[in-house]
Amino acid sequence: MDVVCITCRRRHLSRRTEEAYRLWIRQYIAFHGRRHPRDVGTAGIVPFVNHLAIGRSVAASTQSQAFNALLFLYRDVLGIEVEHLSGLNRIQRLSRLPVVLTIDEVRRVLSLLDGYPRLLAELLYGTGLRITECITLRVKDVDLEAGAINVRCGKGGKDRTAVLPRVLREPLKRQLLRVAQLHKADLARGRGHAPLPGNLDRKYPTASQSLGWQFLFPSRVVRQCDGTGRWLRWHTAETGLQKAFKQTLALAGIHKHASVHSLRHSFATHLLAGGTDIRTIQLLLGHRNLKTTMIYTHVEQPVRQTTSPLDLL
Template identity: 70%
Template sequence: MDQVSTVCRRRHLSRRTEEAYRFWIRHYILFHQKQHPRAVGTAGITPFVNYLATARQVAASTQSQALNAVLFLYRDVLEVEVGHLAGLRRVQRRSRLPVVLAHEEVRDVLAGMHGTSRLIAELLYGAGLRITECMTLRVKDLDFRAGTINVRAGKGGKDRGSVLPERLAHPLQQHLVRVAALHKRDLAHGRGFAPLPDALHRKYLNATRSLAWQFVFPSRVTRACPQTSRILRWHASESSVQTAFKLALGDVGIHKHASVHTLRHSFATHLLAEGTDIRTIQLLLGHRNLKTTMIYTHVHQAIRRTVSPLDRL
């Protein structure tokens, strides 16, 4: 598994991709009674993937992720040519509409949240961010004068910009005052280090202790870096926001199968309903393909006010 992590980092894959690949490679090895993948050979790929489709009944995206993980293991880690996989049973991908909250539902859920969790949820809805993108924001990524947010290394390793809601400018500035005070206390105790991407800690020696590189939503605890033994302050956990959002949904009586990612869907759908150009929404969301963004046109058509024939009786 250490070799898998090494190749993932050499390829600059995201932390989540690395975790997913390690998870499925571990399951692949267990499926073949802990035999080494090189001993199993590429002939073991098809039975494993078909097992996921039939016995485990996983979704199409889950099966694709598992297949990509095993292909990565053979092609990139073990450097074994895979070739054609005969007899592969792929799960049919279903077309699903994303869950969207109405304006009033978003307002009620946000009103039911408090503190930093509410500020994060407001930022997810106000800027259309993914939860990971929001939690990994650095202080330098917020441009209050321009009213923009710079998302670094988002999904697919892409940078993009999004709008910084005027309504959040003052609350965020107040929040950053508390972040700066926390960082000052860390510095006073000989700490104040933030983890930097790639090898920037060697290129910019002082950046790791600067306020600009601290996370906007820092963790309450610090942890030692395995490589440098420095005491680092990472970003806060995503689960705290997810839990607070779920509790707020129940408190206000909304029974939709929603998560914090629903706020991003709602951001796009509400912008479209207000007449924002679909291309602009694509840029704000960071979608590579316009077809991905077009799903929100179907959501808008599905939730627009249509008079039922029953109401005309």
């Protein structure tokens, strides 16, 4: 597994992708009686992937993730080319529309939140960021004067710029002051380090203690790094916002199967309804393919442009 970790980091895969790949590789090894994947060979991929579909009835996205993890294992980690795999039963991916909240529903949800959860939720709806992109923002990524947020290493390892709502400039300015005060207190205790991506801590030894590299939404606790012995302050966890959002949906009387990610869907749908062109929305969301963004046209246009025949009676 150490080689898997090293290869993931050399390829600059995200931490969550690395964790998912390691999980599937462990399950693959257990499925084949704890034999080494090199001894099993690429022929072992088909029975395992088919078992996920037939024996465990996983979703299409789950099966695809496991399949990609095994391709990564053989091609990138073990250096074994994977030829054509016959007999592979792929689960048909269902075409589902995203859950979108109305403007009034978003307003009700935001009004019932407070503190970190509210500011995070407002950022998600106001910028269209993914929750991981939001909680991993650094102080240096917020440009209040330009009214922009710089997203570093988003999904797919891509950078992009997101629009910063005017109404959030003052709340973010106050948040930056809180982070600066917390960082000053950490430095006074001989700490004040933030984890840096890749090997930047070797290239810039003092950067981890600079204010610019501190997380915009820091964790309440610090943890000691096993490798360096430094006390690091990471970012806040996703679970706090997710729990608060679910509770707020119930309080607001909203019965849609919505999640925090629905704020991103609502951002795109409401922009489209307001006349923003689809190409601009694609850039703001960071989608590689325009087809991914086009799903919001299926959410907005039929509802906005169609009149029920019952209303014509």
